[in-house]
Amino acid sequence: MTRSHPYQQLPPTSFWSRSVARNYAPAELYRGKAPLLTPDDRIISAGSCFAANIVPFLERAGFHYLRTELMDADGDRFGYGRYSASYGNIYTSRQLLQLLQRATGEFAPKEDRWVEADGVYDPFRPGLPNCAEDEDEFDILIRAHLDRVREAFAQASVLLFTLGLTEAWSSSDDGAVFPACPGTIAGAFDGERHYFANFNANEVASDLKASIATARTINPDLRVILTVSPVPLVATATDKHVFTATTYSKSVLRVAAEEVASTVPGVSYFPAYEIVMGPESNQHFEDDLRNVNAKGVAAVVEALFAHCELPKVSERADETSWQKLLSEELTRRECEETMSDK
């Protein structure tokens, strides 16, 4: 008598022995059918710094990475210019939600600026290389920045969002979440005004769902691809060991991502975390065992592209600032000429 059971019909990828112990192929970790990205897509990205790492690969492949707010690269130590608008790293889903709520006018944080001797700092972008010189300018810059954020979400067809952390520092005034603990980059820490939060899976999933809902008030057709950053915490503010805290944090993010991808239409989960942390993980990190190396990023990109419809023309036109060169040349020429008593 032959016994039958549900596992008999499953593909090799359902079995560790056939798809991990042997024949491991990172691209097979994603099981979706439709292309994640197509040449017609207008892509924006946000999230932890890992989200920025794949952008150069997208652009080199010829995808349209949308930028509505640009920055000069020099002095940009925190990578604000690497994203579609200069929001910088968005580590938590609460931060993403509040950014979108600010862009749509639903939330106005009370602690919205840090006035210091050398200028006015944005608590939500404390590492911007050039801050406002006074509060009037600050108001103009913030309003314009949020307009650019809204514009990015309005024009995009797909958002790549990488969940990075569960730990965050917030304002006691209204729960506004900062990307970095006040006092570390700018501002000053105030134990009465700032508190530590470590979001659980329900909170992260809820914030993600609210973020997507808010984004879709701007752009109802926006698709979302979620990933979880494999980069461990640089430090934990809990009383746990940083390794244990990292495991908790990544587990929460992974659960939340699954919950949202399986319940919200138009949302996919792409397993970048698993690709980096999988059987070949010993090849994917720098010596600090924290930062993902080029091989790790390449492994993610290769697997991602295996599930995309790639543009036919790679390498979009170089948009370097030839205008700047022209301006320099014109004034150099004219100064020389006036010296020649023309």
Place this chain on the structure above:
Amino acid sequence: MSDAVSQEEIVRPSIGYRAIIAGHSHVNAMVGWRHELAPTLRIVDGTSHLEALDGPWPRLEEYWKALVQHADNARIAIVWGGNEHNARYFFRDAYDFDFSSKHVTKILNNIQIIARSTIRKRFYEGGLSDLADLLDQLKAARPQRLVIVGTPPPKKDNDRLRTMFEAEPHFLAYAEAKKIDPADIRITEPHIRLKLWYLLQDILADEAKRIGGIFLPVLKETQDEDGYLRDEFWASDVTHANPAYGRLMLDYVVEELEKP
């Protein structure tokens, strides 16, 4: 060598100080141009004792060193730079931007707004840090008076400016070498160029204040009602003002230097 008079030959009235004017290309509208292989002083035409420091172009370290050497007990006017805003931003950059200004209220809402401090930083990178160094050296040389002179306001009419640079063969050759179609070249919006210029003037004023000097802003009569350089003061190129502008400004500088 030109007909410039060397400093030893100048017969100075007994006024108790030397008055010297030096600077980059915008000083030419005021004192006329003389090319010298080495820094040389001459009496400016139409003045009794104001000396212009001529010298090689571009202005090298030796030129400014010569100014410092003559600074002891002198009254000095400097026309520094003045094209920092044009050199960086005359043509639209890789991305469109506007910024907030204390002098010009117009601001475009549909494009990116950047921080003034970003532009300020670019200006310093474009030569103003050298001015700061020079002023420190001059101050240490104990001049009687240090005056930084404002530089010509921008020209408003973009169409007219376009005809000017399109008639410039060297510039067109440069564009061609870079495979740039002149039709694709866009001049920065006038009101943004005006803001850039005002910011530059603010920085010059701040630098003057920092070392206890005087900033002499451009005369109001050289500006139209919006602040641009009036048409009658345009030189025939994109960035400079003409001798009529120079004459007005020179009188203004002399007056300031001769104040008790």
